[in-house]
Amino acid sequence: MRPVFRCLILGLLAVSGCTTASNYEPSLFSGEQQVIGTTVLTGALPEPTTAADGNPQIVANDVLTVNVYGAAQLDRTVRVDANGEIALPLVGSIEAAGASQRELENTIALAYARDYLQSPQVSVFVKESVGQQVTVDGEVNRAGIYPVTARSTLLQVIAQAGNFSSLANNRKVLVFRPSGGLRYVAVFDVVALRNGRSPDPHIFGGDMVVVPSSAAKLVRHELKDLLGAAASVGSLAALGL
Template sequence: MAACAKRETVPVASSLPEADPVTEALGRSEYLIGPSDLLTVAVFQVKDLDREVRVNNAGQISLPLIGGVHVAGRTVGEAEAEIATRYRDRYLQDPQVSVFVKEFSSQRVTVSGAVKKPGIYPMSSRLTLVQSLALAEGLSDIGSERNVLVFRTVDGERKFARFDVAAIARGENEDPEIYGDDLIIVDTSAGKVTLKTLVQLTPFVAVWRAYR
């Protein structure tokens, strides 16, 4: 019981640890494209070839002249190179192709606990903690603004940090960025959700220690 009581007093964090490499690359050049992602493909000085396309379940996009191109599991740079090669081999002398990930639908965040609409939400863009809570329509009547837990996988280990969203709303603390596969749990004012969650997950999670 003493150990459980101690876990209820986890300090409020000011930041989150970096996620595993694939997850933290959301929106960056290392991000791996996935099914349902929405891409903007542009070929320099050839406007007729510009397209906004969504990756299908097979991991492909369809482009003018060259048809289906498999892009799932590839970085933005790799997708650009593949598309450029296809156009170069058949139609264009030196195509310059740019790919931009407009919606990251293959990435999701889970929001649970004392929120109005718990669920798993696709990340169509970069999200902060407050924005993620808004996807779940905010805290319920019994939700605790001072006890919002974020679980994240770091180097294969599940870790967590506690945030005070009231302080974030007042501008006193930074609003941390949320990555795909993060789990957000809002505690109740009585502290029941936090206690139950930590007991269930221990020893599979560890407290992020940067704020101690």
């Protein structure tokens, strides 16, 4: 198993708890939700988290361009820090993470209107979006981080990564999705997707797509080592590994 694949699985162990996923995209895992350590096995991935107005959220490390009309000296290109904040002239720190572009525009405008400008007009442009990227790892020809849109699907993302390597298990592709402080995992048969027998699931920013090796016994052994006693035979079998 590739080192990055090992790191991905280890990263899933950093969260705790459980929640209920909404009916979203069906996967090969069709039983009730199971928990392996702190990873939730599900047949239906939860819908991605959005801002209060239903638009994509700004997240830490996004790079934003902020323009204040009529006050060019206040224009800035800033990166959202680890605390989810940006620093702007005069008004200082503004919380950005979790807001949509429009929500952040309103927040900044209110901050400047409070003490400095009359009816300010503010625009926010997401120059670089970490939240609109997906990680593809495992047995693909070009593992890496790729941009996605609201219409991206699993087949499209795999194509971006150069398609499967000769060692790939294309019937057991794992998709990890963070939601509510948890990480959910669903398993998809890409052969069935390509043949039109199953719907091609949407992939969203923040997802991780992992293509295991066709040497399933090796992958299963390493998963069991990483997940310890929580990795029951039944739970691992639910992943098809």
